[in-house]
Amino acid sequence: xxxxxxxxxxxxxxxxxxxxxxxxxxxxxxxxxxxxxxxxxxxxxxxxxxxxxxxxxxxxxxxxxxxxxxxxxxxxxxxxxxxxxxxxxxxxxxxxxxxxxxxxxxxxxxxxxxxxxxxxxxxxxxxxxxxxxxxxxxxxxxxxxxxxxxxxxxxxxxxxxxxxxxxxxxxxxxxxxxxxxxxxxxxxxxxxxxxxxxxxxxxxxxxxxxxxxxxxxxxxxxxxxxxxxxxxxxxxxxxxxxxxxxxxxxxxxxxxxxxxxxxxxxxxxxxxxxxxxxxxxxxxxxxxxxxxxxxxxxxxxxxxxxxxxxxxxxxxxxxxxxxxxxxxxxxxxxxxxxxxxxxxxxxxxxxxxxxxxxxxxxxxxxxxxxxxxxxxxxxxxxxxxxxxxxxxxxxxxxxxxxxxxx
Numbered sequence: 001x002x003x004x005x006x007x008x009x010x011x012x013x014x015x016x017x018x019x020x021x022x023x024x025x026x027x028x029x030x031x032x033x034x035x036x037x038x039x040x041x042x043x044x045x046x047x048x049x050x051x052x053x054x055x056x057x058x059x060x061x062x063x064x065x066x067x068x069x070x071x072x073x074x075x076x077x078x079x080x081x082x083x084x085x086x087x088x089x090x091x092x093x094x095x096x097x098x099x100x101x102x103x104x105x106x107x108x109x110x111x112x113x114x115x116x117x118x119x120x121x122x123x124x125x126x127x128x129x130x131x132x133x134x135x136x137x138x139x140x141x142x143x144x145x146x147x148x149x150x151x152x153x154x155x156x157x158x159x160x161x162x163x164x165x166x167x168x169x170x171x172x173x174x175x176x177x178x179x180x181x182x183x184x185x186x187x188x189x190x191x192x193x194x195x196x197x198x199x200x201x202x203x204x205x206x207x208x209x210x211x212x213x214x215x216x217x218x219x220x221x222x223x224x225x226x227x228x229x230x231x232x233x234x235x236x237x238x239x240x241x242x243x244x245x246x247x248x249x250x251x252x253x254x255x256x257x258x259x260x261x262x263x264x265x266x267x268x269x270x271x272x273x274x275x276x277x278x279x280x281x282x283x284x285x286x287x288x289x290x291x292x293x294x295x296x297x298x299x300x301x302x303x304x305x306x307x308x309x310x311x312x313x314x315x316x317x318x319x320x321x322x323x324x325x326x327x328x329x330x331x332x333x334x335x336x337x338x339x340x341x342x343x344x345x346x347x348x349x350x351x352x353x354x355x356x357x358x359x360x361x362x363x364x365x366x367x368x369x370x371x372x373x374x375x376x377x378x379x380x381x382x383x384x385x386x387x388x389x390x391x392x393x394x395x396x397x398x399x400x401x402x403x404x405x406x
Contacts, residue, residue, distance in 0.1 A: 042346035044250055044266040047313070047326060050340065053405040055352040060383070061100030064396035069094075072387055072395050074122040074373055076130070077380040078145055084130055085397060086122040088371070091115065093122070093132060095147055100399065106147030107132075114141060114149045120371060124380075125169035126240045133166050135371075140166070140203075156204045163369045164197065164205075167237025167244075170257060173201035176209070176242050178235040180369040185219045189305060194233035194368045196244055198258060209258060212246045214368035218304040224366040225304035228281060229273055229329075231311050233368045238380065239320040241344075247311035247329070254322060254344060261322070262346050269310045269329070278306060280332035285364050297364060315339075315374040323349065325379060330356055339376065341404065350405040357387050 044050075063069065063085070070089035077083055081098040091109040096102060108115055120135035129150070132141045142151040155175060157164050168176040179197045191213040198207040216230035231248040245252035250266025282301065286294045315327030315337065322344035327337045337356045341349040357375035365372070377397070378385045386398045 039260045039263060040345060041263045041265060044264055044346070046267050046270060047250065047328065047340045048338070050348050050351075052340065052348050052351045055341065055350040055405065056403040057352060057384075057400040058402075060098075060399045060401055062396055062398045063096070063100065064388075064390070064394075066100075067094060067096070067102065067396070069395045069397070072373065072377070072397065073119040073371065075377045075385045075387070075397055076122055076124050077378055077383055077385065078124065078130065079128055079381070080145070081381050081383060082145065083378075083385060083397070083399060084122060084143075086119045086132060088119045091117070091119065093143065093147060095145065103145075104147040106143060106149075111137060113152060116141070118371075121166055123166065123169065123237065124239065125171070127169075127171045129169075131166075131169060135163065135165075138164075140169075154203045155199060156202075158205065163367075165235070165369055167196075167235060167242040168240060168255075168257070170240065175199040175203070176237065176255065176258070177205075178233070178244065178369065179205070180214055180233075180367060182367065185224075187219050187221065189216060189227070190219045191216055192368075194235075194244075196235075196242065196255070209255070210244070210253065210260075212244060213248070215365065216307075217366040220303060223300075225300040226364045226366050227304055228278060228285075228301065228306040229310060230307060234313070234316045236316040236318045236325075238318045238378075241318045241320070241322040243316055243318040243324055245316075247313050250312045250326075252316075252324065252326070254318070254324060256322060256344075262344060264324070264342070264346060266312065269312045271310045273306075273308060273310060277331050277333070284332055284358060315376065317376045317379050319379040320381075323379075325376060327354075327374060327376065337375065352402070354386055355388060357389060 069087050073086040073088040075083055075085040083096045085094045092105055092107045095104040116134045118136040121133040123131055130143045138155050140153045144150055162181040164177040164179040166175050166177045177197050180194045181192055193211050194214040195211045196209045197205045199205045212233040215232035216227040218225040233246050235244040240257050242255040249268045252264040253260050254262045286297055310329045313326050314329040317325035324342040326340045330337050336353040339352050354375050375387050377387045384400050384402050388396050
């Protein structure tokens with residue numbers, strides 16, 4: 001029997017009230033409550049236990065034949081279903097027509113207008129404007145659909161030791177960003193906080209909306225060591241919607257602007273990590289380093305620790321309508337990741353499987369704010385953009401039309 005949660009008001013809502021009709025327990029939230037601010041809180045079991053229909057996909061095009069991409073920082077669909085791709089190594093934005101033909105290119109390395117030193121994020125604001133965020137310059141660059149420069153704006157993060165990733169840019173120019181502090185920490189297993197912060201139209205962070213525990217790392221006198229299969233804070237943004245949570249358990253909050261609208265609360269992962277899976281992840285993570293660097297990383301891993309069970313999920317995306325796309329944490333030998341899609345109110349929609357884009361450094365990161373994208377780089381206008389890596393480590397994007405189950 002479900003316990004009533006202290007501090008919540010109102011009775012438990014029926015599944016029918018969510019529009020699920022005759023949905024059974026395997027496809028519906030366990031129960032729904034509403035807090036004093038009117039935010040729905042949904043209890044879900046392990047996402048793998050949901051019996052959901054597959055999402056149909058049809059390949060539209062691949063960039064592999066005619067677009068050379070070295071290090072994709074992100075990609076976003078524009079309102080006409082064209083695609084803008086940010087390549088970090090070339091400091092270039094490539095614009096593709098809806099059929100995949102190259103429409104335009106813009107950008108280069110540098111610090112002037114329309115130039116970039118480290119592209120962190122590419123996105124579309126609530127007003128439909130395309131922006132590119134440069135982490136080192138802490139600057140937004142705004143472009144039109146042909147790559148023309150329309151404006152720039154700084155994101156002032158103060159003088160503290162930390163980093164921000166913008167998730168949402170509202171119509172008035174305000175920004176929601178994931179912000180991680182990186183303070184000096186005592187030895188042991190530690191997690192610095194990751195916050196959802198609000199910056200005003202001048203680009204100054206003026207408020208903290210919520211806070212989560214960041215990436216697990218083992219702190220020693222010599223530095224921060226990674227935790228294999230460690231839990232972390234994850235985040236995504238699109239249009240007016242931001243999605244944040246930690247993957248210790250199935251814990252997520254969906255925001256529409258500055259207001260939380262839905263909270264997902266679910267179980268811890270029941271999947272234990274086997275010794276072969278642990279060894280496989282270690283070798284995969286170290287395999288891209290030169291041998292002399294591998295020796296140092298092995299020493300650091302031996303001085304660290306590891307989890308006994310998989311995190312509840314590993315990747316997130318959110319579409320313009322606020323649907324939540326949750327990617328599970330596949331075993332190292334699994335070439336595909338299961339993505340579960342939930343409506344903004346938490347109703348399960350369907351599932352799809354995509355080839356896993358393994359990070360260049362595996363799970364050897366020690367900070368939650370990283371620059372490694374996962375395979376589902378954008379969802380909008382009935383399309384998804386999937387980042388792939390080829391046999392020789394070349395990168396390309398496949399665009400699919402998707403049809404959600406009714």
